[in-house]
Amino acid sequence: MNVKNDTLSQISQPIRMPCVPVLVTHVRSCAWLSLDGEIETLSQKEGARRLSTSEIPVLVLHALATARRLRCGPFPRLDILELFAFVRPAQFCLPTPRGIADSLGLPKPVSLEDEVETLRNACQQLLGELRARSSKDLITLAWAMKTGGWSWGNIVLDALGGKEGDAPHSGALLRSLQIWHKLKEWVESAPPPQPGHLPVEPVEARARLDLLLGADAEVRLEQKDYAASICEAFQAPNAVGEPVMALVEAGTGVGKTLGYIAPASVWAKKNQGAVWISTYTRNLQRQLDSELDRLYADPNEKKRKIVIRKGRENYFCLLNFEEAVSRLRLRSDDAPALGLMARWALASRDGDMIGGDFPSWLKELLGARLTVDMTDTRGECVYSSCSHYAKCFIEKTVRRARRAELVVANHALVMIQAALGGTEEALLPTRYIFDEGHHVFDAADNAFSAHLSGQEGADLRRWLLGAEESSRSRARGLKARIEDLVAGREMEEALEEVMHHARILPGPSWHQRISSGEPMGPFEDFLRCLRQQVYARDINNGSPFSLEAAIHPPVEGVLETAERLKSALEKMRIPMQSLIKGMMALMDEEADELDSANRQRIEATCASLERRGVQQLLAWCSMLDSLFGETPPQFVDWFSVERIEGRDMDVGMHRHWVDPTIPFVEEVVEKSHGVAITSATLRDGSGDEELDWKVAQARTGVSHLARPALLHDVKSPFDYPKQTRVYIVDDIRKDNLDQIAAAYRELFVAAGGGGLGLFTAVNRLRAVYQRIAEPLDRTGIQLLSQHVDAMDVGTLIDIFRGEQSSCLLGTDAVRDGVDVPGDSLHLIVFDRVPWPRPTILHKARKRSFPARSYDEMIARLRMKQAFGRLVRRKSDRGVFVMLDRQTPTRMLGAFPDGVEVVRTGLAETIKGVHEFLSEK
Known part of the structure; x- marks a missing residue:
């Protein structure tokens, strides 16, 4: 046949x-x-x-x-x-x-x-x-x-x-399904040399920008000026710890992306080094990836020169996939999902599952277990001992980044990597561009904070001991990962001690035990007392929201359990340090026998032990010391019970920097040669220009530099007084959800779709959605909603962008991450002034911030960021509506000069929205 x-x-x-x-x-x-x-x-x-x-x-x-x-x-x-x-x-x-x-x-x-x-x-x-x-x-x-x-x-x-x-x-x-046999191996190469220090002249940046834009592009002088201002971050430094720094605010429409790609690409080519471009949101990473097609039209050349870098937890793990395939004999119904994952992995550019080329809706269709849980979300990577190490997506991406000209990363990865001394990169980058620079403060706050919580403790226990209850994950634990390296050596005893003392960390079902008053071990006992203090002190303990309390004065039992916990943590830290020391000595003693793979494996294990183990344990012990005295002035400590919809999810003690830009400058900026921080919203618009720049410098850490930053303001090319209107509705009550919902409904109808509704609280968003989704559908307007639709935010924004008659409700993530043209977004409605929550951390920062109302600055910046979503092209028209009649006049600096702000009733606002947008 x-x-x-x-x-x-x-x-x-x-x-x-x-x-x-x-x-x-x-x-x-x-x-x-x-x-x-x-x-x-x-x-x-x-x-x-x-x-x-x-x-x-x-x-x-x-x-x-x-x-x-x-x-x-x-x-x-x-x-x-x-x-x-x-x-x-x-x-x-x-x-x-x-x-x-x-x-x-x-x-x-x-x-x-x-x-x-x-x-x-x-x-x-x-x-x-x-x-x-x-x-x-x-x-x-x-x-x-x-x-x-x-x-x-x-x-x-x-x-x-x-x-x-x-x-x-x-x-x-x-x-x-065994796709690993079909993937190519990466090839190790010698580390690249240090880059040069040749500067980028404005004329070079402008010429590269012209090339990127093409001959038929609209001439934007503002974009050329912007590219020239970014050049200052590519000058040669003159002293250690004194990088050249440019702080550049560029209004919407300037064309920041190509504006900084131009000088960055010139510097990378001239100096044979990489420029790291850092963003805060995945949406901007995707946008940058698309824009870089202009620089390298050939996909193969682009793949060599441009790398998108994220944390290891974003990438598909072949070992996880192999183990899922091996379980098919027991779970044959997994085959359809594994087949679709196999098809994706073989076609994927780099194995990025979170914001890469993995369709986000597949997570919903197939479930997290067989999709995004295939990533290394818990730091269980076994590095070179993995049978797929030479084909690993993340290892391949790390090596490509060493040879790239432009690396598109995110703020969190940049900060953590710099703090660790660049353990995955051969050399730390010398040049950075931080886009979405208004988020540097928040990113640093997350990167340099410490949390002595049940969840953090349970994660460390699982990383050390492996899975104790479930067979769903390999989670082999530290001993299984390095046993072959330490067997028969002095380090073996240190490893056994680490394993023994790790059992003081919260174990499976820890949360139920502390809630019922039956903790096991000193860690859980401390959490039980901590939880008692939070419930005793926070007057909102009957609400569905998270709770917090100051650490002083402690309730009975806190100090005693804290002392026992600190002693137990010290007993775990000492053998952990001995283990690291022994493994590093092994590399020296057997330098002539260890192959490259095992050397890298030892280095990676020691770095993980230092970061996830020793440093975390030291931070926890320092936090516990504060319970017996005072918190160091540069930090703020507090207790919390994290809740979701009324259910306790985590309990812990937290430590944050009052000013997190201090470690950002020390670990990232001062170790580099040049940095540009840019955004459309660095300054909040108080009306005092000199003070506005001081605030921008404080929020980005520039005020801590020995060498002053170069400050630039590039105006937007848009005619905001002509293209936009602002209404403040003064005849509805912001605490009456029926009135708020009716306002959203009628405003969205008046705009004919293309409305973005922003909320300061999830419960208010959900209540409004329930009231208006069906009435809007009857008019042909599809209503999308964060926290209601199960799709991720990126997919919701994609649908909103593509469906011009749709409207979208959301909170902070939507406000900051949306980049939608005017055909799909021409109305923004805020339910109330976005004042910051008065938390313990916020109160500490409010006391220390320079010379102005901290609350007003935060709220004004949020309004300014939202307003900036309205107009993306010279042909766009947009309306901003605030449904809070108590909006102070001093908050109106969030809007560009000359924009008409009208305080009026809802009926007049609806009419004004319809008429203004109809003129379009």
Whole structure:
């Protein structure tokens, strides 16, 4: 029998579409295409009934979202997103009918009936693409997924030309998932030399900018001035610890991204070194990645010159995947998800699962266990002892970054890496650009804080001892990771001591034990007393929100349990330091025998032990000392009970820097040669320009430098008085949610969609969503919502950007991360002035901050950041509405000079919004 000709004969046959009904849902209705080809518009109740009684699969888009919308349970389905992920792995599409139409080049649907046809047409096109790409490997993988119960199995096999009686044997099915055999190994190379110190002249930056923009680009003098100002961060330093520093505020529309890419790329080429560009949000990382296509149009060259760097916990772990595959004999129903993950991993550019080319909706469809939990979220990496080390995605990315010209990272990674002395990079970077510079303060606050909490203790115990209750994770623990290195040596005893003392850390179910007053060991006993103090002192202990209390005066039992805990932590730290010392000595003693892989493994283990073990234990002991005296003046300590929707999630003691830019400057800035910090919102707009710059310098750490920073202000090219309006509604009560919801509803309708609703509290957001989602749907406006929709924020913003008639509700993450053109965003509504929460930490910073109202500065910056989302092009028009009649006049400095601010009633505001946006 000629298998090849038989397969070609199968492929030449017409595509057979699945004979199943099709369902598309909206907020209050749905469309159903029956097996007879009849399209009906149904109520949600009827749609749910048909799903629950259907005996055959139903073709849907995003089955979980469909079930949530119809308030029904699981149902037999064919989810078009699963087929898309199989046919086009590592490609993204919006999980909406319009989104999948755009991705496949199909006509955009304009009605519910069109959306039903879009799903059928998308199914047909995807199956056609699959047939054109048929291969033995794909057929075998589809068989493996079918044996696990994949609903698309028979349909996909039919499209691929797989015959019913030709199922591969079980060994072949298993091998189809063993993707590590198909990945290329990375090759180690010599460390790069130190970069040069040749400066970048403004004329060079402007010339590179012209090249990036192209001959037909609009001339923006502001962008050229901005590129020239960034050049100052690429001058040569003259003294140790005195880098050249540029603090540059550039208004929206200047074109910051290409403006700093131009001088950065010139410096990297001239000096044979890397410039690290750091962002705060993943959205900006994705935007930068896209913009860098202009610098390197050839994808292969771009891959060599540009690297996106994130923490290890963002990348797909082949060892985790191998162990999931090995469990298929016990969990055969995992095969469909593992098959889709295999397709993605082989097509992925760099294995980045969080904000990379991994479609975020796959986490929802397949579950976290078989998707994002495949990353090294708990620091369990075994480095060179891993059988996949030479093919590891993160190791490959680290090595690419050493040779890159531009590395796009994030603030957290940059700060932690610098504090550790660059353990993963051959050399610390010498040049940085911090975009979203207004977030440097918050990023430093997170990076340089310490937490003596139940969750942190449990994580350390798990890292040291491994999994004690569950077999879901390999979590081998420290002993299993290094036993072969220390066996028969003096270090072995130190390792055993570490393992013994690690059992004083909170164990499985620690939270239930301290809540019930039955703690085990000194750590849990301390947490029990701490929790008692918080509940006794915080007057809001009956609320669903997190609680906190000052550490002094302590309740009975706190000091006694703290003393026992400190003694126990010291007993764990001493052998841990001995273990590190012994392993480092091993590298010296056996220098002629240890291969590179084992040397790197020892170095990585020692660095992890130092950071996750010794340094953390020292910080905890220092915090416990403060209970017997005073907290050092540069820190603030407090106790807390972290809660989510009324449930206690963590209990602990916290220590933060009052001014976290001090360690940021010491660990990052002063160790570099040049830094640029840039943002559209470095200054808050109090009206006193000199004071505004002082505040900007304090918030970024520039005020701590020995060499003064160069300050620049590049104005926005937009005509804000002409392009924007601001309304403050003065006739509704901000504590009346019915009035607030009605305002959002009518403002969104007046704008015709394209509205972003911002909230200071999640419970208020949810309450408003419940009141207005259905009325808006009746007008043709889709309402999306953070904290309601299960999709991640990035996907919600993508849908909001793509669906011009939609509106989006969200909190801080949406305010800071959204970059949406004016066709999709032309109205921002704030429920109230975004004052900061009066926490213990906030009160300490408020006392120490220079010469102004700290609360007003924070709120004004938040309003300024939100307003900056409105206008992204010269043709945009936008309206900002504040539903808080108590908005102080001094807060209006958040808006550009000349913008009209009108205090009026809701009816007049609705009319004004409609008229102003209609002129567009």
